[in-house]
Amino acid sequence: MLDVNFVRANFDLVRKKLGDRGFPPDALDRFGELDTKRRALIGERDNLNADRNRESQEIGKLMKEGRREEAESRRAAVREIGDRISAAETELSAIESGLNALMVTLPNLPHNDVPVGADESANLEVKRWGEPRQFSFEPQDHVEIGVRLGILNLEAAAKISGSRFAILTGAGARLERALTNFCLDLHTKRHGYTEVLPPFIVNSNTLFGTGQLPKFEQDLFKLVDERGLYLIPTAEVPLTNIYAGDILEGETLPLNLTAYTPCFRSEAGSYGKDTRGLIRQHQFDKVELVKITRPEDSYRELENLTSDAESVLDALGLPYRRVVLSTGDTGFSAAKTYDIEVWLPSQNTYREISSCSNCEAFQARRASIRFRRDAKSRPEYVHTLNGSGLAIGRTWLALLENYQQEDGSVLIPEALRSYMDGVERIR
Numbered sequence: 001m002l003d004v005n006f007v008r009a010n011f012d013l014v015r016k017k018l019g020d021r022g023f024p025p026d027a028l029d030r031f032g033e034l035d036t037k038r039r040a041l042i043g044e045r046d047n048l049n050a051d052r053n054r055e056s057q058e059i060g061k062l063m064k065e066g067r068r069e070e071a072e073s074r075r076a077a078v079r080e081i082g083d084r085i086s087a088a089e090t091e092l093s094a095i096e097s098g099l100n101a102l103m104v105t106l107p108n109l110p111h112n113d114v115p116v117g118a119d120e121s122a123n124l125e126v127k128r129w130g131e132p133r134q135f136s137f138e139p140q141d142h143v144e145i146g147v148r149l150g151i152l153n154l155e156a157a158a159k160i161s162g163s164r165f166a167i168l169t170g171a172g173a174r175l176e177r178a179l180t181n182f183c184l185d186l187h188t189k190r191h192g193y194t195e196v197l198p199p200f201i202v203n204s205n206t207l208f209g210t211g212q213l214p215k216f217e218q219d220l221f222k223l224v225d226e227r228g229l230y231l232i233p234t235a236e237v238p239l240t241n242i243y244a245g246d247i248l249e250g251e252t253l254p255l256n257l258t259a260y261t262p263c264f265r266s267e268a269g270s271y272g273k274d275t276r277g278l279i280r281q282h283q284f285d286k287v288e289l290v291k292i293t294r295p296e297d298s299y300r301e302l303e304n305l306t307s308d309a310e311s312v313l314d315a316l317g318l319p320y321r322r323v324v325l326s327t328g329d330t331g332f333s334a335a336k337t338y339d340i341e342v343w344l345p346s347q348n349t350y351r352e353i354s355s356c357s358n359c360e361a362f363q364a365r366r367a368s369i370r371f372r373r374d375a376k377s378r379p380e381y382v383h384t385l386n387g388s389g390l391a392i393g394r395t396w397l398a399l400l401e402n403y404q405q406e407d408g409s410v411l412i413p414e415a416l417r418s419y420m421d422g423v424e425r426i427r
Contacts, residue, residue, distance in 0.1 A: 001366045002106055004099070008035060017109040020116045020327040027106075034099045038092065045088040052081045104208075105215060108362040110327045111299075111336040117326030123339070124326070129310070130319030132343045137406045141346030142397035143277040145404055146172060149426055154277070164267065164282045166393075171426045175399070175412075176285060178419035179392050180260050183287040183312055187389055191308045193258035193289065198238035200261055201229050206241045209367030211333035211359075221264045221282075231264035235288035236386040243292060244367040247379050253371060254293040254301055258389065261286065278393040279351065285392035289356075291385040292369065298358050298383035299336075306338045306356040309389040313353070315415045318398050319343040321350050335360045340390075342398045353394045356387030 007014050007028070015028050055078045062071035110116075115124045146152025151172025157165040168176050187193040201223065207213040207230055212220060221231040232238060239257045248255075263286050274280040289308060293301045306322065313320045325337040334357035341350035361381035364370070370379035403411040410426045417424060 001103055001362060002109065003361075003365065004035075004103065007031065007103075014109065017327075018106065020110060021107055021330070022118060022328050023107075030102055031099070034095055034102065038095050038099060041088050041092040041095065045085055045092065048081055048085045048088065052078055052085065055081065104366075107332045108330075108335050108359060110330055111358070111360075113324075114330060114336050115324065115326045118328040119326070120329045122326035123323045123329055125321055125323045126338075127322035128319075129314065129321070130317070130343070132319050133345065133402060135345065139345040139401065139404060141277065141344075142400045145400045145410065146277075146397075148408065149410070151175075151426065152277075161282075164280065166278055166281060168396075171420075171423065172396075174420060174423075175416075175426070176392055176396055178416050179395050179399075180285060180287060182315075182416055182419050183389055183392070184258060184260055186312060186315065187258045187287070187289065187308060191256070191311075193256040193308075196239060196242075196257050196259045198232075198235060198242070198259055198261065200232050200238075202232055202238055202241070204228050204230070206237055206244070209241045209244050210237050210363050211366065212237065215332060219266050221266055232261060233265050234263050234286065234386075234388075235259040235261040236290055239288060239290040240292070240363055240369075240384050240386065241367055243369045243382075246369060248292070248369070248371040248382065250294065250371050250373040250377075253382065254291050254297060257290045257292075259288050259290075261288065278397045281393060284394075287389050287392065289387045289389040293383050293385065294371070294373075295361065295380070295383050298360060298385060302336065302338070302356065302358040302385055305385055305387050306340070309340055309354045309356055309387050312390050312395070313340070313342060316395070316399065316413045317415075318395075318402055320353070325355075331355070331357060333357070333359045333362050335362065338387075342394065343402065344398060345401045345404075351394070353398065354388035354390050357385065359384045359386070 011028065011032065015025065018027050019025060055074060059071045059074050059078065062074070115122050143152065143154070151168060151170050153167040153169060157167045184195055188195050204213055207220070212233060220233060223229045239259055263284055265282060267280055267282065289305055291301050291305055310320065310322065320340055320342045323339050323341065325339055330337050337355055337357040339352050340354040340356070342353040344351050360383050363384045364381040369382050369384070371382050372379055399413070400410050403413065405411060412420055412424055412426065
C-alpha cells in the first residue's frame with residue numbers, strides 16, 4: 001500500500017506515475033476529495049474537543065464557587081458539543097474507510113528507471129545468455145515429446161480435474177522431483193537461502209499483506225467453508241507474511257528464504273491464452289525466493305536475487321534472456337520487475353520462467369513488517385523482494401524441448417543426473 005502522507009505531499013508526482021501504469025488521470029481525484037473532507041473534519045472535531053474542555057473547566061469553576069444552577073445550564077451546552085463531536089467522528093470514520101478502500105486498490109509506484117509503456121511491447125531486454133540450439137530435424141513441442149515418451153498425460157488429468165491440469169508419470173515425475181531438489185540445493189548451499197516449508201493454505205489477511213486481496217480475488221482458489229481460507233498462488237505469500245506485524249532487528253537483515261510449494265491459480269480472464277501443455281496450469285510446482293531487506297539495500301539485492309534465479313538456467317544449459325518490465329506490464333505490488341525468459345524451440349521465442357520483483361515498502365506497509373536500525377531508533381518499514389527460482393513445470397518443458405534428440409529421446413543435463421540416479425537419457 002502507498003504511504004498516505006507521501007501521496008498527500010507528492011500528489012502530482014503520484015498522479016503521473018499512476019498514469020504511467022495505465023491509471024486514468026482522475027484516478028486520484030477521489031483521494032483529494034476524501035482527504036480534504038478528512039482534514040476538515042479532524043479540524044472541526046479538534047476545535048469541538050477544545051470547546052468542550054474549556055466549557056468543562058468553566059463548569060468546574062462554577063461548581064467550586066457554588067453557582068450550581070449556572071453550572072447545570074452550561075452542562076446542556078457541553079452535551080450538545082459532545083453530540084456534535086460524535087457526529088463528526090462517525091462521518092470521519094466513514095471517510096477514512098472510504099480513503100482506505102481507495103488506497104488498497106492503488107498499485108505500487110514504478111521505480112524511476114522502469115521503462116514507460118502501456119504493455120509488454122515496451123519491455124526492455126537487458127541481458128541474453130546462451131545460444132539457441134540449431135536442430136538438424138524439426139523440433140517438437142513438450143506435449144508431443146512428453147506424450148510420446150509416456151511421461152505426460154493430459155487426458156487423464158482432464159478426466160480427474162478438468163482442463164489445465166497434468167499428470168506426470170515415471171521419468172517425467174522423477175524429473176520434476178529432481179528439478180525441485182536441484183533448485184533447493186542450489187539456493188540453500190550456494191546462495192545462502194534458508195529453506196522453509198510453509199502452509200499451502202492461508203487466510204485473507206495473509207493475501208492482503210502481499211497484495212493479492214482484494215484486487216485479485218478472482219485469480220485465487222477459495223475453500224468452500226466458513227473460515228475464508230485460500231490455496232496459495234505462490235510461496236511468496238506465506239514466506240513474506242511469516243514476519244507480518246513484527247519488528248525485526250536491523251542486524252538480522254537481509255533475510256533470504258526459499259521454499260518449494262505447489263501453486264494454485266484460477267487464471268481468470270486468460271482462457272484461450274497459452275492453454276497447451278504445461279505453460280499455464282491451475283496447479284504447478286515452484287521454488288520461490290524471498291528477501292526482506294533494509295530500504296537502502298533492496299535494489300542491490302534485486303540484482304542478487306535475479307542472478308540467483310538465472311544460475312539455475314546457467315547450470316542446466318538453457319538459453320535465456322532478462323527483460324525489465326515496463327510500467328504497464330509491472331505487477332500490482334512491484335516497483336520494478338525483471339522477467340527471466342527461457343528459449344522454447346517449438347515456439348521459436350523466449351517465454352517467461354521467472355519474475356523477480358522489488359516491492360519496496362508496499363507489501364511491508366500492508367503487512368506491517370518493520371525493523372529497527374538500533375535499540376534507540378524508531379521502527380521503519382522493510383523492503384520485500386520475491387522471485388521464482390524457478391517455476392518447475394516451465395523448466396521441465398524447457399528441458400524436454402531444448403534437449404530432445406533426433407531418435408526421440410531426451411538428454412538429461414549433467415547437473416541433474418545425480419538427482420536422477422545417474423539416468424542420462426529419457427527414452
